[in-house]
Amino acid sequence: MVQIDLEAMSLTELKVLQKKVAKAVDEFEERQKNQAIAALEAKAREMGFSLSELTGSTQGKARRKPAAPKYRHPDDASITWTGKGRQPAWFKTAVTSGVSPDDLLV
Structure with a gap:
């Protein structure tokens, strides 16, 4: 792992580093989530189901039907x-x- 001397960094450099770390953490969590979903979908297919059939939901946000014109x-x-x-x-x-x-x- 790279050693970073935080004491020698300016406030601007620290904020840039903070944003990069937050982005890296978010991307890591998203990759982990996608891997978990893929593994669950594969297991469900192996057992003859789809993941949405087993969970009773669809991936992503549920779609709302458009409101009727008034x-x-x-x-x-x-x-x-x-x-x-x-x-x-x-x-x-x-x-x-x-x-x-x-x-x-x-």
């Missing part, structure tokens, strides 16, 4: 908004021009 553009029915998040410009324009949000409901 509001429709007054002139173009193909443009919709779910009512969540930032209001689209067409919705703001319609409301400020006197259209009730209830009139824009799907």
Whole structure:
């Protein structure tokens, strides 16, 4: 292992080293995790299953189905908004021009 004289390093050099070490640790843990998953998948296949069948889940984040549209553009029915998040410009324009949000409901 390489010996590093931390006392001789500047604060900037120490911070750069800290970031490199944190990145190396994260990459190591990710490699270990991937190896463990591969070993578990191989064992599951050997026994005639998939890993997701045994755990009851899929890898990665579960996908949420898209929210149903709540509001429709007054002139173009193909443009919709779910009512969540930032209001689209067409919705703001319609409301400020006197259209009730209830009139824009799907």
